[in-house]
Structure formats: C-alpha cells, structure tokens
Amino acid sequence: MLPLVLTGCAGRHNWLASAGAEAQAVEDLFWVLILGAAVIWSLVIGLAIYAHQTSAPRKEPQARRFIVWGGAALPTLVVGGLLIWGMVILRDITAKEGDLTVRVDGERWWWRVIYDGPDGPFTTANEIRLPQGQTTLFRLTADDVIHSFWVPALGGKMDMIPGRETSLTLTPLEQGNWGGICAEYCGGAHALMRFDTIVMPPDDFRTWLAAEAAPAEIAADDPGWQVFLDEGCGACHTLRGTEAQGPVGPDLTHMASRERLGAGIYAMTPENLSRWITDTDRMKPEVDMPAYPHLSGAELEALVTFLMSLE
The missing domain is CATH 2.60.40.420 (Cupredoxins -  blue copper proteins)
Structure with missing residues (x-):
C-alpha cells in the first residue's frame, strides 16, 4: 500500500514540494512533529511493555515523581515550545509588508485578482503570477461565503471572510506553475475552484505586468x-x-x-x-x-x- 500512498506526495498541489520560503517553514514544523510523535510513541509503548513484563514493586515517591515530571512537566514544555514555534511561523506568513501587494477576492466559484500596475490597479482572474525570490503580500477578502486561499507548494492557507480582510505572504523560490485551491468548503463547485500560480523571473514578471495592465486590442469590425x-x-x-x-x-x-x-x-x-x-x-x-x-x-x-x- 505504501507506493499508492506516496503517489499523493507529487504533483503541482504537493505541499511537501517546498517551492516557497513559507512552505519550507511549515514543512520543517511538520517533520519535527512527526519525529517527535514517533519518539514519544516509542517511549510510551516501550514503558508499557516494560511495566507489563516486570513484577518488581515500585516505591510510591518514585512513581509520583515520574508522573509529575514525565506526565505533566515534560509534555507542557514540549507542547508550549511547539505552540510558540507555530505562532512565530504564523506571524511570519501574515506580515503586513511585501515587495508586491496583490488583492484577491473569493467569488462563486472563481478568483478576482487585482494587481497594482504602472498606471494604477487592474483586475484579472483565476491566475496569479509572482516574481521569483520576492515576497508578495496577499490581501484576501470574500464576496459571499468563507473561502480559503491555499497554494500548497508555496505556503500555508488563509481563510477569506466576507466583510473582513485577512493577509498572507508568499515568497516563491522555484519557478513553475503551482496549483492553488480553495481549502474551505464553499458550496456546490468548491472542488472546481482552483487557480494557477505561475512563478517567473523578476524581469519576465515586470514585462508580463506591463502587458497585462494594457487595455484590450479590439478591431471594431471583428x-x-x-x-x-x-x-x-x-x-x-x-x-x-x-x-x-x-x-x-x-x-x-x-x-x-x-x-x-x-x-x-x-x-x-x-x-x-x-x-x-x-x-x-x-x-x-x-x-x-x-x-x-x-x-x-x-x-x-x-x-x-x-x-x-x-x-
């Protein structure tokens, strides 16, 4: 079964790809939690087996100290340390500044994307392009119900709430087309609410931004x-x-x-x-x-x- 399970760890929506600085921080936390859980599980099972196999009596003071330090103090320190680390990561990915600001509004069931162009804001949809190696600040809103903005390979997800603006930063490190999805159930076509996140060299991004900000070229007799x-x-x-x-x-x-x-x-x-x-x-x-x-x-x-x- 393992090869079948591992097929889920590939592709453009793979959150273990770590193609962004924020995704790398989340992945580091994940592996620490997995390894820590494995160590704790091994210790608990090992002690249970030892206690089951030995019949030697234990003194009550020793047992009490073991319960206090091993069952209360140590878990509190470990969980508290992980909580603080997780809050630091959350603080970093919800910063209020970036090299570029992009506003995204979750609609039914698509994405309205607003960039600051050379001559002011302009709107596009369902595709986000980002400069490699630069931090983008996303300002997120929702039009109708709660959505959730997530590019798994680049960073964590953030809810989009009607009447409220949330923020998220992404710093893509690798070029490519990384899939984005809505990570909060929002209605009938929720599973079909996706978008492309294309990471480009900074010079190519500036060229694209100027072209995208230009008006449509239409022949009146078309x-x-x-x-x-x-x-x-x-x-x-x-x-x-x-x-x-x-x-x-x-x-x-x-x-x-x-x-x-x-x-x-x-x-x-x-x-x-x-x-x-x-x-x-x-x-x-x-x-x-x-x-x-x-x-x-x-x-x-x-x-x-x-x-x-x-x-």
Missing part, C-alpha cells in the same frame, strides 16, 4: 466582437478600454493569455471555450454564468475566435 455585444456579455464581463464594463464576472481583457479556463479546471483551448459558452453548467455545476446553447455555427466560431485573440 464579427466576434459584435456577437459579444449582441449577447450582452459586456453586462457581466469587462474588457478594459471598451464599452464592456460588467463588474459581475471575471475580467476578460487578456483571458487568452491564461493557461486555464473555468477557474483552473480546463485547458484554454477553442474547443473547451466553445463548450464553456454553450454548455456551461455541465462543465462546472452550479456556476453563475448562464449557458448560450442557441449559439452555433458561424456565430459561435466568431465569438470563440474573438475571445481567443484577447492575449
């Missing part, structure tokens, strides 16, 4: 743009630099540059996007976005081509 307007997509979605300024759903300004669709659950391909538009609830049950099954043929193809051009 037939897909006309379908987008006719179907009322702009009432829910924003395309910066256009008349589409819907505040309800994810910002689509550069949606085609994201690696996944549907809050981290499908690859960003024309085929998946077509299904997402026409059969939304089947792809993600209980999602708020309505399906558009009447779109087909040239109209659907034009809309998909338009959306896939938003890079």
Whole structure:
C-alpha cells in the first residue's frame, strides 16, 4: 500500500514540494512533529511493555515523581515550545509588508485578482503570477461565503471572510506553475475552484505586468466582437478600454493569455471555450454564468475566435 500512498506526495498541489520560503517553514514544523510523535510513541509503548513484563514493586515517591515530571512537566514544555514555534511561523506568513501587494477576492466559484500596475490597479482572474525570490503580500477578502486561499507548494492557507480582510505572504523560490485551491468548503463547485500560480523571473514578471495592465486590442469590425455585444456579455464581463464594463464576472481583457479556463479546471483551448459558452453548467455545476446553447455555427466560431485573440 505504501507506493499508492506516496503517489499523493507529487504533483503541482504537493505541499511537501517546498517551492516557497513559507512552505519550507511549515514543512520543517511538520517533520519535527512527526519525529517527535514517533519518539514519544516509542517511549510510551516501550514503558508499557516494560511495566507489563516486570513484577518488581515500585516505591510510591518514585512513581509520583515520574508522573509529575514525565506526565505533566515534560509534555507542557514540549507542547508550549511547539505552540510558540507555530505562532512565530504564523506571524511570519501574515506580515503586513511585501515587495508586491496583490488583492484577491473569493467569488462563486472563481478568483478576482487585482494587481497594482504602472498606471494604477487592474483586475484579472483565476491566475496569479509572482516574481521569483520576492515576497508578495496577499490581501484576501470574500464576496459571499468563507473561502480559503491555499497554494500548497508555496505556503500555508488563509481563510477569506466576507466583510473582513485577512493577509498572507508568499515568497516563491522555484519557478513553475503551482496549483492553488480553495481549502474551505464553499458550496456546490468548491472542488472546481482552483487557480494557477505561475512563478517567473523578476524581469519576465515586470514585462508580463506591463502587458497585462494594457487595455484590450479590439478591431471594431471583428464579427466576434459584435456577437459579444449582441449577447450582452459586456453586462457581466469587462474588457478594459471598451464599452464592456460588467463588474459581475471575471475580467476578460487578456483571458487568452491564461493557461486555464473555468477557474483552473480546463485547458484554454477553442474547443473547451466553445463548450464553456454553450454548455456551461455541465462543465462546472452550479456556476453563475448562464449557458448560450442557441449559439452555433458561424456565430459561435466568431465569438470563440474573438475571445481567443484577447492575449
């Protein structure tokens, strides 16, 4: 059974990957707890076996000292020390400063992500990009119910509570695409509320940030743009630099540059996007976005081509 169990210790959601400074601190605490538990268990079982096998009488004062020091004082010191260590780790990962600040709002069931760009804040969705080796301060809120923000390979998790802002810091040390998830049950599509966390070299991150902050490039005569307007997509979605300024759903300004669709659950391909538009609830049950099954043929193809051009 052990090889089957160990398969859970791999992949982009592996919290033992320790690709971030905060994750390394949590992992160190985990291994100390595991080793400490193993030592204590061995001592307790060993003493139990010894007591069972020996019939020699014990003096009451010796037994009393053993109970006081071994059963009360030592556990208090060990547990107290571990508590203080854990609180120090919690203090470090909830600091109020970072090289970069990113605001994330948990929605049903997706992530609104707000960066500070060269010309002010701008919004994206369901994908977070971070500079390698720099500390990012996340300011976390929730729109409806309690969610929980967790990138297992980079650090600990933090609850997102409606009406309250919580904070979390992550310092990624390794480049890659690390999976993020909601770690607090939040409703029907909870298991499908994911996001990508892409760690990039600092120079590449600055280039991406400038490009992501730019408005959408749209040709006024694009037939897909006309379908987008006719179907009322702009009432829910924003395309910066256009008349589409819907505040309800994810910002689509550069949606085609994201690696996944549907809050981290499908690859960003024309085929998946077509299904997402026409059969939304089947792809993600209980999602708020309505399906558009009447779109087909040239109209659907034009809309998909338009959306896939938003890079």
